Amino acid sequence: MPNQLSFFRLYPDSTGVSRFEPIDIEVHSREFAPPAAPFSVSELKPASQHGFLYLPSGWVGDLHPSPIRMWIVVVAGEMEFEAGDGSKQRMTAGSTLLLEDTTGPGHSSRVLGASAALLSVVHV
DSSP: OOSEEEEEEEEEESBBBBEEEEEEEEEEESSSSSSSOOOEEOOOOOOEEEEEEOOOTTEEEEEOSSSSSSSEEEEESEEEOOTTTTTEEEEEEEEEEEOOOOOOOEEEEEEEESOOOEEEEEOO
């Protein structure tokens, strides 16, 4: 079992430019749902809201800050996020990203391919 999970976060640096940064989240084996066998679990943190975003094929989000600090999980489809520094992250079903660039110019994003993108969002 892994000791950590690796994801990316999108955050504003000290000048307000958004950048991607890898983050690691520790997990520990424990009985989470007995009588099921133990598995790796991270620390559970507070979340205030959750929901879904449906973005049609061809959708483009020009440069914008994230409206809230949130985790996004791509449920279906494919997305690309571009940080203010020009770096890009391509996300497919199962990909997860922590959006923290709620200040500054933000990032741009777009749906890739012929299918819509479905995202699950968790406000943290």
